[in-house]
Amino acid sequence: MMQNSYIVRGFRPQDPGEIERINLMYYHPEVAKAKGYHTKNFGLRSGESLHQAYEPLDDSRLLKRRQASISFAVADRRSRLVGWVWFYHDTRHPLPKMIQRKLGVSEHNSLIYQVSYEKLLSAGWPKRLLSALVYTPASELTKERKGVIVSGLSMSIERLSRRYRRRYLRKTNLVLYAYVLPDNIASQKVLVANEFFKVERLYKYEKVLHQVWVRIV
Secondary structure (H helix, E strand, O other): OOEOOEEEEOOOOOOHHHHHHHHHHHHOHHHHHHHOOOOOOOOOOOOOOOOOOOOOOOOOOOOOOOOOOEEEEEEOOOOOEEEEEEEEOOOOOOOOHHHHHHHOOOOOOEEEEEEEEEEOOOOOOOHHHHHOOOOOOHHHHOOOOOOHHHHHHHHHHHHHHHHHHHHOOOOOEEEEEEEEOOOOHHHHHHHHHOOOEEOOOOEEEOOEEEEEEEEEO
16 A cells, blocks of 8 residues: 555564664654653663564554554555554553543443554664664665655554454444653644544653543544
8 A cells, every 4th residue: 555655564573674774763862752761871782783673573464352462564665664653552551541431432342552653764863873784774864754654654544444344343443542742743743644633631651741642443
């Protein structure tokens, strides 16, 4: 499926170049700050490789269990990874009960997923990351890409919704939500473009107040 020069597909866990790009996104300081896990000592440690998978990649093809995590790689026309979208059942940071009651949704009548996403940025790369590159040309890290996550999230939601509708009854809601820091304007624009709405009050995520954005598909 093509939209704005991007596609969504499954991950290639045996491709070290793909793993390297995933880790590049994770370790970028701007991403770390937006996600709330940036600390003074955060970053690639001595002896760590950018092309080693430190976290298992979720299978994007299956929806076997109600609490299964589903993820999609966002790729360019040459099928090179430039972002990812992840839908997951987060027991530590669930959709707040007050919001569930207001919307009339619950674990009994809905599939509720938190959504997260990242893209390969085009600036701000620390020298430590650049010096660790093996499979990714440095020129790829200065290439401006627009609409990666807006398109990637849209296509991922469409795919998830199709698979979900084939497996579950229509009366079961598919509910997506995201926690976003109030100053993360870029992420908020992504959610607005994908028809999420912002809940009025702020809620704590890892002891820090966040906005909560929701979409019922």
